[in-house]
Amino acid sequence: MSTFNVITQPIADVVTLSDMYTQLRLDSGVSDSDVIELAIATATEYCQAKSGKAFITQTLEMRFDKWADSKGFELLSAPIQSVDFIKYYDKDGVLHTVDSSDYIVETSSYPARIILAYGKAWVSDDLRPGNSIIIQYKAGYGDAKTDVPAHYRQAIILLAAYYYENREAAIMPLSSGTTSGTAIPFGVDVLLRTKRRVYR
Numbered sequence: 001m002s003t004f005n006v007i008t009q010p011i012a013d014v015v016t017l018s019d020m021y022t023q024l025r026l027d028s029g030v031s032d033s034d035v036i037e038l039a040i041a042t043a044t045e046y047c048q049a050k051s052g053k054a055f056i057t058q059t060l061e062m063r064f065d066k067w068a069d070s071k072g073f074e075l076l077s078a079p080i081q082s083v084d085f086i087k088y089y090d091k092d093g094v095l096h097t098v099d100s101s102d103y104i105v106e107t108s109s110y111p112a113r114i115i116l117a118y119g120k121a122w123v124s125d126d127l128r129p130g131n132s133i134i135i136q137y138k139a140g141y142g143d144a145k146t147d148v149p150a151h152y153r154q155a156i157i158l159l160a161a162y163y164y165e166n167r168e169a170a171i172m173p174l175s176s177g178t179t180s181g182t183a184i185p186f187g188v189d190v191l192l193r194t195k196r197r198v199y200r
Helices: 015-025 033-051 152-165 186-192
Strands: 004-010 060-063 071-073 080-089 096-097 102-104 111-118 133-139
Touching: 015 033, 015 152, 033 152, 033 186, 060 071, 071 133, 080 111, 133 186, 152 186
Parallel strands: none
Antiparallel strands: 004 060, 060 133, 071 111, 080 096, 080 133, 102 111
16 A cells, blocks of 8 residues: 655746637736636646656655565656655654665656665564555656646646636536546547656
């Protein structure tokens, strides 16, 4: 079992108010800029979750109950820039740090993995129950919106514009005959699938 948390939020936005004013053909400084900013934030969260990506550099944390098997620890969100540390609590609640020479960060796979270095083994200390292993790492394409691939930026713009222009939830039929409380423009999911690869 694992948990996932954002420790440090991105320092920049993938899409700005200015980008949305252009998309929506609005004059800058319109009175409902707060609504647009909320639409941007919501669209960004959706696109990151749907694509499995972290767009702007952010510090993330995953916690695990036990040491990984031969497949290693799989890290959510990509691309992974670096691993800050791996720490663990022993059965007495004392926090220790794993030597970085004991493991390898494999970023060429998706999801990225942390695997043991040759001849190394995870520590044999008994762990405290629950979320005893902490991995903190940085993920994202870079610190600026221009570092983010254009198709992801465009997906956020399209979805944020949709949220702004459709402030009531749309009801869309599903193939099962039931309905959904929200609708996502088809072009958004197409953009989010662009260049998506999964390696095992």
